[in-house]
Amino acid sequence: MRQGRPRSVGRLVTLIENASPALPEITAALSRLPGEAYVVGLTGPPGVGKSTTAAALVAVLRAQGQRVGVLAVDPTSPFSGGAVLGDRVRMQQHALDPEVHIRSMATRGHLGGLAVAAAQALRVLAAAGCTTVVVETVGVGQSEVDVAALADVTVVLLAPGMGDGVQAAKAGILEVADVLVVNKADRDGTRAVVRELRNALALTPRPEGVWHPPVLTTVASEGTGVAELVAALDRFRAGAVASGEAGRRRGERARREVEGLALALLQDRLQTTAGHSLDQLAEAVRDGRTDPYAAAAALVAELLA
Amino acid sequence: MRQGRPRSVGRLVTLIENASPALPEITAALSRLPGEAYVVGLTGPPGVGKSTTAAALVAVLRAQGQRVGVLAVDPTSPFSGGAVLGDRVRMQQHALDPEVHIRSMATRGHLGGLAVAAAQALRVLAAAGCTTVVVETVGVGQSEVDVAALADVTVVLLAPGMGDGVQAAKAGILEVADVLVVNKADRDGTRAVVRELRNALALTPRPEGVWHPPVLTTVASEGTGVAELVAALDRFRAGAVASGEAGRRRGERARREVEGLALALLQDRLQTTAGHSLDQLAEAVRDGRTDPYAAAAALVAELLA
Numbered sequence: 001m002r003q004g005r006p007r008s009v010g011r012l013v014t015l016i017e018n019a020s021p022a023l024p025e026i027t028a029a030l031s032r033l034p035g036e037a038y039v040v041g042l043t044g045p046p047g048v049g050k051s052t053t054a055a056a057l058v059a060v061l062r063a064q065g066q067r068v069g070v071l072a073v074d075p076t077s078p079f080s081g082g083a084v085l086g087d088r089v090r091m092q093q094h095a096l097d098p099e100v101h102i103r104s105m106a107t108r109g110h111l112g113g114l115a116v117a118a119a120q121a122l123r124v125l126a127a128a129g130c131t132t133v134v135v136e137t138v139g140v141g142q143s144e145v146d147v148a149a150l151a152d153v154t155v156v157l158l159a160p161g162m163g164d165g166v167q168a169a170k171a172g173i174l175e176v177a178d179v180l181v182v183n184k185a186d187r188d189g190t191r192a193v194v195r196e197l198r199n200a201l202a203l204t205p206r207p208e209g210v211w212h213p214p215v216l217t218t219v220a221s222e223g224t225g226v227a228e229l230v231a232a233l234d235r236f237r238a239g240a241v242a243s244g245e246a247g248r249r250r251g252e253r254a255r256r257e258v259e260g261l262a263l264a265l266l267q268d269r270l271q272t273t274a275g276h277s278l279d280q281l282a283e284a285v286r287d288g289r290t291d292p293y294a295a296a297a298a299l300v301a302e303l304l305a
Numbered sequence: 306m307r308q309g310r311p312r313s314v315g316r317l318v319t320l321i322e323n324a325s326p327a328l329p330e331i332t333a334a335l336s337r338l339p340g341e342a343y344v345v346g347l348t349g350p351p352g353v354g355k356s357t358t359a360a361a362l363v364a365v366l367r368a369q370g371q372r373v374g375v376l377a378v379d380p381t382s383p384f385s386g387g388a389v390l391g392d393r394v395r396m397q398q399h400a401l402d403p404e405v406h407i408r409s410m411a412t413r414g415h416l417g418g419l420a421v422a423a424a425q426a427l428r429v430l431a432a433a434g435c436t437t438v439v440v441e442t443v444g445v446g447q448s449e450v451d452v453a454a455l456a457d458v459t460v461v462l463l464a465p466g467m468g469d470g471v472q473a474a475k476a477g478i479l480e481v482a483d484v485l486v487v488n489k490a491d492r493d494g495t496r497a498v499v500r501e502l503r504n505a506l507a508l509t510p511r512p513e514g515v516w517h518p519p520v521l522t523t524v525a526s527e528g529t530g531v532a533e534l535v536a537a538l539d540r541f542r543a544g545a546v547a548s549g550e551a552g553r554r555r556g557e558r559a560r561r562e563v564e565g566l567a568l569a570l571l572q573d574r575l576q577t578t579a580g581h582s583l584d585q586l587a588e589a590v591r592d593g594r595t596d597p598y599a600a601a602a603a604l605v606a607e608l609l610a
Binding site: 023024027028030031032116119247250251252253254255257258259260261262263264265266267269270278279281282283285286288290291292293294295296297299300303304 | 328332333336421555556558562563566568569570574576587588590591593595598600609
């Protein structure tokens with residue numbers, strides 16, 4: 001895996017995705033390995049061209065000589081464990097490049113959830129020598145926000161002509177975006193979307209010296225504007241390292257990871273050690289003999305006793 | 306509120322949505338009140354007509370003389386706390402009916418998450434005399450599955466011509482659906498979707514005497530097929546009560562609620578009592594001095610000590 005052999009990398013990520021019992025051991029071993037990847041989060045509503053943009057980003061990064069990882073995370077797929085549909089097709093231009101590692105991940109009941117599993121997969125890709133990993137997520141919901149928290153920089157993608165989608169997305173989107181990209185910028189309405197986004201950004205003024213999310217335009221299918229996007233990512237990175245923001249984010253990421261895993265361990269305790277009490281309390285709540293808050297407090301008291 | 310006054314009901318739900326500190330007290334009081342509502346979960350990909358179908362369902366239930374609640378849950382809106390876009394418009398025909406209580410809910414950092422908050426809102430609507438509550442969720446992701454777990458019966462809505470959307474949805478959808486509805490059934494491709502769904506259902510054979518999810522067709526905008534949908538819901542209910550499935554689901558619901566709240570209390574402990582250790586362990590993980598599993602185990606050991 002450390003030599004970046006695709007099959008070995010793929011197998012390790014599969015062990016992680018399938019929540020292998022060896023995971024604590026694997027993670028411990030990974031944490032002892034050097035290798036650090038710059039993690040670029042890519043999110044936005046369906047249909048804006050996330051996969052095409054990821055593929056275009058990979059092309060630019062490869063031209064720079066980087067080894068690159070792509071992790072497509074699909075939190076909307078709780079059952080199937082299936083791949084992100086269509087992604088593979090858009091990534092095909094890179095499929096045979098041994099310096100590009102492409103993986104989809106779906107929820108599979110991993111301890112601590114998909115965000116924790118994705119964090120482990122990022123460790124694998126970094127240890128395999130990827131210097132940049134693009135994490136692509138579907139949509140902008142809570143899970144996506146959790147996954148975006150894994151990234152060193154978050155790119156939010158929009159497109160003209162999305163109507164309500166853009167409206168709906170904007171409210172939450174501006175708060176996670178470090179870089180905004182209006183893709184499909186050869187279409188009508190691009191300037192209007194760019195203007196809307198700039199106006200919305202101006203509503204939350206940022207002090208001097210703090211990063212102001214730029215609004216870029218791309219036609220990812222033709223590669224137009226993608227070099228400028230990479231340049232913006234580099235600028236963000238340099239600024240974040242200099243200001244200490246980069247370290248703060250990595251600290252926050254580690255905190256979420258530890259907290260997520262600790263909660264998963266505690267949930268396990270609730271279901272095993274305190275499982276009998278949980279059953280009885282749930283029955284009492286169902287039958288109206290107690291209320292859920294009182295029941296939860298009793299359960300926690302028992303566990304901590 | 307018990308008299309079903311819309312403003313009082315609305316205020317209580319707002320207290321719940323805003324995670325009022327009085328929530329444990331409110332819930333305790335609610336759990337002492339009589340009133341039980343049949344909870345109909347309505348889910349499916351965007352654009353299939355969930356709001357229109359909810360409005361059409363309300364019309365039939367109102368004609369039966371029922372007091373009805375509608376809870377539109379939007380887990381994709383972590384920041385804005387905004388309403389589900391467009392819903393209000395489709396619900397307008399019922400907006401002035403004092404026997405119909407319509408509410409949107411978004412995530413607002415409620416203890417235990419949106420599913421727990423929605424459970425409390427359901428208690429309010431039941432105590433206010435609603436005999437049926439339609440819970441409408443957006444999309445089919447993990448949060449929607451959590452919310453679907455609140456329902457006594459889950460209706461999954463699809464529509465012809467959704468292309469990949471239907472394909473993507475189907476994998477997960479069949480596992481939560483008690484009733485499948487192909488809406489917009491006046492469009493081309495309806496028979497193909499119905500056939501696909503029946504074929505897919507046939508792949509997971511169910512024993513005699515167990516409920517077989519029917520595949521219905523509706524044109525909700527014209528009310529076509531909606532009476533048949535209500536009849537199917539009634540049939541399901543009668544069967545589920547007779548078989549004990551109804552009680553089992555309510556027990557499972559109570560269990561999730563208690564577990565969710567207990568985990569939220571434990572998370573609070575992690576951040577307060579064990580907050581200092583969490584900070585230090587997160588720092589050690591960030592700097593590669595330990596791995597996240599070991600850190601989480603140490604944190605849990607400290608909390609349970």
